[in-house]
Amino acid sequence: MTGLRQRSGWHAWVLAVLMAWSLPAVAQTHEVTTATPLRATPSLNSMVLRQLAVGAPVQAVQTQGGWLKVKVGEQQGWVRLTHVHAVAPARPAPQGAGNALASLFTGSSTAPTATTGTRGLTQEQLANAQPAPQEVQRLDRYAVSAADAGSSRVAAGSAPPGSATMTERRNENHSGRALAGHRCLRCGAGGL
Amino acid sequence: MSGGGLSGLSSALGGLGGGSGGTASGIQNVVQGASAAFKDYSPQEERELGSGFASVLLGARPLVRNDQLQRYVNRVGLWVAEQTDSRKDAQGRPVVYDWRFGVIDSDAVNAYATPGGYVFVTKGLLHTLHSEAELAGVLGHEITHVVHGHYLAAVKKGGFAQMAGGIIEARSGNGALSGAMINMVRNIYAKGLDQSDEYDADRYGMLWAARAGYAPSGLIRSLQAVAGGSAQDANYQMLMATHPPAQERIARLNPLVAGKFAGIDGMSNEARYRTALRALD
Numbered sequence: 001m002t003g004l005r006q007r008s009g010w011h012a013w014v015l016a017v018l019m020a021w022s023l024p025a026v027a028q029t030h031e032v033t034t035a036t037p038l039r040a041t042p043s044l045n046s047m048v049l050r051q052l053a054v055g056a057p058v059q060a061v062q063t064q065g066g067w068l069k070v071k072v073g074e075q076q077g078w079v080r081l082t083h084v085h086a087v088a089p090a091r092p093a094p095q096g097a098g099n100a101l102a103s104l105f106t107g108s109s110t111a112p113t114a115t116t117g118t119r120g121l122t123q124e125q126l127a128n129a130q131p132a133p134q135e136v137q138r139l140d141r142y143a144v145s146a147a148d149a150g151s152s153r154v155a156a157g158s159a160p161p162g163s164a165t166m167t168e169r170r171n172e173n174h175s176g177r178a179l180a181g182h183r184c185l186r187c188g189a190g191g192l
Numbered sequence: 193m194s195g196g197g198l199s200g201l202s203s204a205l206g207g208l209g210g211g212s213g214g215t216a217s218g219i220q221n222v223v224q225g226a227s228a229a230f231k232d233y234s235p236q237e238e239r240e241l242g243s244g245f246a247s248v249l250l251g252a253r254p255l256v257r258n259d260q261l262q263r264y265v266n267r268v269g270l271w272v273a274e275q276t277d278s279r280k281d282a283q284g285r286p287v288v289y290d291w292r293f294g295v296i297d298s299d300a301v302n303a304y305a306t307p308g309g310y311v312f313v314t315k316g317l318l319h320t321l322h323s324e325a326e327l328a329g330v331l332g333h334e335i336t337h338v339v340h341g342h343y344l345a346a347v348k349k350g351g352f353a354q355m356a357g358g359i360i361e362a363r364s365g366n367g368a369l370s371g372a373m374i375n376m377v378r379n380i381y382a383k384g385l386d387q388s389d390e391y392d393a394d395r396y397g398m399l400w401a402a403r404a405g406y407a408p409s410g411l412i413r414s415l416q417a418v419a420g421g422s423a424q425d426a427n428y429q430m431l432m433a434t435h436p437p438a439q440e441r442i443a444r445l446n447p448l449v450a451g452k453f454a455g456i457d458g459m460s461n462e463a464r465y466r467t468a469l470r471a472l473d
Binding site: 028030033063064065066080081082084085086087119120121122123125126127128129130131132133135136138139140141142143144146148149150 | 253259413
């Protein structure tokens with residue numbers, strides 16, 4: 001059992017990643033930006049279910065390659081990812097003073113209101129910025145090793161701890177940086 | 193060293209020319225312009241210059257005080273950065289960047305880089321994105337600004353070469369930056385980079401993220417997420433003032449994502465991204 005898992009570990013991991021990937025994302029409203037057909041499958045050769053006009057609202061279901069699966073009313077189908085854009089970014093409402101400021105920006109003023117004292121990073125705050133070398137030094141404590149970065153990269157959320165990871169295989173097979181990239185691309189894409 | 197699946201990708205990228213409207217020679221010009229800018233600085237000098245840039249940027253807003261989140265962004269960023277093609281220095285040795293990634297404690301939606309390998313995203317941007325693939329795309333974009341020398345090109349183009357020399361001298365001697373040097377850095381971030389460099393960073397950012405195993409659509413998804421912002425919102429002011437419209441950037445990536453990248457799904461890691469962001473609340 002253990003032996004089997006060791007051997008098939010990374011395959012199981014890739015499968016788990018792909019399965020997680022195909023789970024419906026949080027439905028987000030998108031708007032059609034280029035008139036485009038709604039297709040039955042994510043392919044240019046697939047059946048056209050209906051035409052979508054510019055401005056048509058659609059609900060995003062999932063992405064696959066350059067395609068987005070969407071719901072239009074009761075109908076589901078695929079559109080080119082680049083032919084829609086999200087209309088309302090899913091951002092949590094700003095807290096405290098942020099709320100008051102946010103409501104200011106929806107008013108009639110055309111110039112962004114000064115936000116000195118808030119946590120923006122505006123032109124004005126930049127114009128008053130004084131060097132903070134201690135903050136630059138602070139970055140060192142957050143730095144990670146290449147091995148750490150690699151292992152976290154491939155041990156996707158759903159991978160069981162201890163399963164063969166990309167880093168392990170990378171350590172076995174490679175030392176070069178570019179090769180790591182090759183390997184991963186194969187696993188993430190070409191591998192299946 | 194090379195070969196395998198990626199050579200196809202790399203040639204796909206080269207073969208796409210300048211996206212919509214550009215030509216292959218357009219890309220060539222961008223790359224040559226960048227390597228010309230690199231010639232003026234040793235990797236050490238570039239690093240000193242970058243630490244001066246970072247110091248001014250972090251003087252506007254500090255880093256988020258959360259080690260867990262900062263390390264998470266460093267892991268994603270370093271992994272993407274490791275996928276870049278290495279550049280040779282004047283002596284023909286490969287330039288190795290000591291990458292540092294940081295989350296700035298700001299509700300503004302933006303990301304920044306400096307020469308020499310410092311890359312920053314804001315907390316506001318992290319809240320706007322939905323997955324690790326989107327973050328990887330954004331970091332890939334910023335990483336390209338570093339490895340293609342876009343900030344060095346901006347220094348040169350702005351006529352700031354002498355001032356940049358002053359920063360390098362000050363930083364290597366642990367000295368303070370003069371008012372004029374600080375002003376130069378503020379100026380560069382307020383003005384932003386060449387628009388062609390932004391499109392270049394989009395194309396290559398997508399490539400690095402794809403090499404790292406992420407969904408190439410991540411960068412497009414991130415642009416779609418920020419496209420929902422308003423220019424009237426102070427949190428989007430800087431981003432919109434310094435970058436081409438998100439819709440245009442998406443349109444220029446279309447040939448890539450609908451072409452050679454079309455068959456590549458890659459990871460999106462939404463759950464892990466959400467978990468990492470919980471540290472912010």
